[in-house]
Amino acid sequence: MAMLYSQKVxxxxxxxxNVGEIPDADAVGEVGNAVCGDIMKMYLKIDKETExxxxxxxKTFGCGAAIATSSMATELIKGKTxxxxxxxxxxxxxxxxxxxxxxxxxxSVLAEEAVKAAIxxxxxxxxxxxxxxxxxxxxxxxCGH
Amino acid sequence: xxxxxxxxxxxxNAATTPVSPEVxxxxxxxxxxxxxxxxxxxxxxxEAASAVEDARAKIAGLLGAKPNEIYFTASGSExxxxxxxxxxxxxxxxxxxxxxxxxxxxxxLHTCEALEKEGFEVTYLPVDSEGIVDPDEFRKALRPDTVxxxxxxxxxxxxxxxxxxELAAIAHERKIPFFTDAVQAVGHIPVNVAELGVDMLALxxxxxxAPKGIGALYIKAGTRIKNLIDGGGQERGRRAGTExxxxxxxxxxxxxxxxxxIPELERVRALRDRLIDGxxxxxxxxxxxxxxEKRLPGNVNVAFEFIExxxxxxxxxxxxxxxxxxxxxSTASLEPSHVLLAIGLPxxxxxxxxxxxxxxxxxxxxVDYILEKLPxxxxxxxxxxxxxxxxxxxxxxxxx
Numbered sequence: 310m311a312m313l314y315s316q317k318v319x320x321x322x323x324x325x326x327n328v329g330e331i332p333d334a335d336a337v338g339e340v341g342n343a344v345c346g347d348i349m350k351m352y353l354k355i356d357k358e359t360e361x362x363x364x365x366x367x368k369t370f371g372c373g374a375a376i377a378t379s380s381m382a383t384e385l386i387k388g389k390t391x392x393x394x395x396x397x398x399x400x401x402x403x404x405x406x407x408x409x410x411x412x413x414x415x416x417s418v419l420a421e422e423a424v425k426a427a428i429x430x431x432x433x434x435x436x437x438x439x440x441x442x443x444x445x446x447x448x449x450x451x452c453g454h
Numbered sequence: 455x456x457x458x459x460x461x462x463x464x465x466x467n468a469a470t471t472p473v474s475p476e477v478x479x480x481x482x483x484x485x486x487x488x489x490x491x492x493x494x495x496x497x498x499x500x501e502a503a504s505a506v507e508d509a510r511a512k513i514a515g516l517l518g519a520k521p522n523e524i525y526f527t528a529s530g531s532e533x534x535x536x537x538x539x540x541x542x543x544x545x546x547x548x549x550x551x552x553x554x555x556x557x558x559x560x561x562x563l564h565t566c567e568a569l570e571k572e573g574f575e576v577t578y579l580p581v582d583s584e585g586i587v588d589p590d591e592f593r594k595a596l597r598p599d600t601v602x603x604x605x606x607x608x609x610x611x612x613x614x615x616x617x618x619x620e621l622a623a624i625a626h627e628r629k630i631p632f633f634t635d636a637v638q639a640v641g642h643i644p645v646n647v648a649e650l651g652v653d654m655l656a657l658x659x660x661x662x663x664a665p666k667g668i669g670a671l672y673i674k675a676g677t678r679i680k681n682l683i684d685g686g687g688q689e690r691g692r693r694a695g696t697e698x699x700x701x702x703x704x705x706x707x708x709x710x711x712x713x714x715x716i717p718e719l720e721r722v723r724a725l726r727d728r729l730i731d732g733x734x735x736x737x738x739x740x741x742x743x744x745x746x747e748k749r750l751p752g753n754v755n756v757a758f759e760f761i762e763x764x765x766x767x768x769x770x771x772x773x774x775x776x777x778x779x780x781x782x783x784s785t786a787s788l789e790p791s792h793v794l795l796a797i798g799l800p801x802x803x804x805x806x807x808x809x810x811x812x813x814x815x816x817x818x819x820x821v822d823y824i825l826e827k828l829p830x831x832x833x834x835x836x837x838x839x840x841x842x843x844x845x846x847x848x849x850x851x852x853x854x
Contacts, residue, residue: 343802
């Protein structure tokens, strides 16, 4: 089974951007499941007035693609507004990484869902209604991967 | 990564091995001027035919078999397929039940699954937490309608060695033929078919410094078995296809060398033990998968908590170390290694497993290098892991 990671994927895997935690984060989202072998956790710092993501950090348990997609996702949402970040799709992540092997597409889906989970957490803390689809609930029956 | 410290360490010999110079040398004449088809009547063909029969006799001698009990195949997988499908189908009048184990190689497991679709019933025996089949469980699984037992001699992932002699004897109490996939055992532990008492045995060239694309099946005289590949009558009418003369010659030479070097495996075993001890003592939250004692001399398989195996293998590759993992991410399916699950590892630990398999080609410097490079890489992945972060904070307790 040949698995070819693009140079961009290998770069984001070997030199992931924004790894870490934010102790006083405004939002934390965690998706995935140790049983299925992929867990992504995202921390956001959000400017309340402009609703801009001023800082983002992540941690991931998973393969090369999992680490690369979460790293790229944080790069793509840093400095964006929440509204813009909610529009991030896994396709955009894949494109930014110059492609992923078919067997690894689901990692990019999880990255998109990690962003949404973090924003959902922010909404919850604000008492706002979550008006977007979350995807991964973190339990395996849901996982269509 | 400084150029000075970079080394190439091949620690994935269970996956495949390089062709040794002696084997290549033995093969070359048959890739060059001695290209005859062994079935033809003229001298260049007769030469090829002799080479094949000499190889067969050599291999038979090494294994404790007769030459007419050795058949050449294109791979270990083909030998596995032939033994199981051939013996099962030949004995269908007697019954439709097969006994095997949960930790067999996919070439055995998927073959059994294919037979299930043909109406056979298969019992997949569990193993204990050490990865060993229990002879009493084996005996209990045998039925009047059991037509074949198939238990591997040594496991490719965790290196555990099964009590084949005892299991074969139990099968023979009930007159049930016993097949063993010895692909990982041959050349690593003594293998003598007369001693083991097996009816069939599979081996593969590329695990013992012969090229990929050659294997062999030992079939004890009198064993009922149907052909898998029909055609031109080669291999005593049992396995068609023009004989792969150069690779057959290479296989025999490789086996000859492997058997002669078995005493030298003491050195490999010492390397393995130093590697296991070094890893377990320097990397916290790690454990050895499979029995420490009943284990191939070169096999190391360790589970590292809180990290995932494919990313560890990629990081090891970046420092020149070749290894493999039982993680789901590294297989086509999203299931982690069936072997690791069978010994009772929870999914997340199976995902975090690393296999290092040493051979004659490895040195003390290789082990030193692995012990130097591995711990910081595990640390690096743990520093990125939400599971490690939460564990250290005491936030979540690991549940299966």
